[in-house]
Amino acid sequence: MIRLFSLVFALLAAPALAQSDMPDAPYANVQLEDPSQEAEALELMATLRCLTCQSQSIHDSDAPIAGDMRHQVRSRILAGEEPENIRAWMIERYGDYISYEPTVNASTWPLFVVPVLLLLAAMGLFWRRMRRA
Incomplete structure (x- = not known):
């Protein structure tokens, strides 16, 4: 009986143990210092779909993957990459579904x-x- 109780408890506790203890990516929730770069990042983030939420952009989503994607966008813009190149990289990595502006x-x-x-x-x-x- 104790083994059964232990098994049930372990199965119910598994999702709680799966939570990540890792901190957010540095630029997930921190704006860039340059207002023009931040404006470019926000404009691009508004056109990319969160893979977890599916109805929200990565700008609006609180999902961890959206934070990672926001970090990617901001760090690449900070490095001087063009927004269209970042969009192309995101589409190549995550598929066409990520873009609110589909291509033919x-x-x-x-x-x-x-x-x-x-x-x-x-x-x-x-x-x-x-x-x-």
Whole structure:
């Protein structure tokens, strides 16, 4: 009975032990000293999606991965890298889903073409029915 209780307790305590004791990344919640660099960082962070929250940008999210991503953006801007290069690196690392501004490529073109085709088909059906009436 004691073994069963110990096993149940260990399973229930495991998530609490999984919490990270590591501190936040240095630039996760600290603004850059140069206001123009911070403005560039904020503008870029507002266009990148948090992988954990999925409906928030990394600027708005409190998730640890969003803090790490904010740190990456700020440290790269501080190093003089262009925001579009940082965006490209983030998309390469995390995938197209991270960007709120999707690009047309081999895997995403149906997302752009199918709605237009459906709209044209609906307009064609509407026009045909109105012509008959």
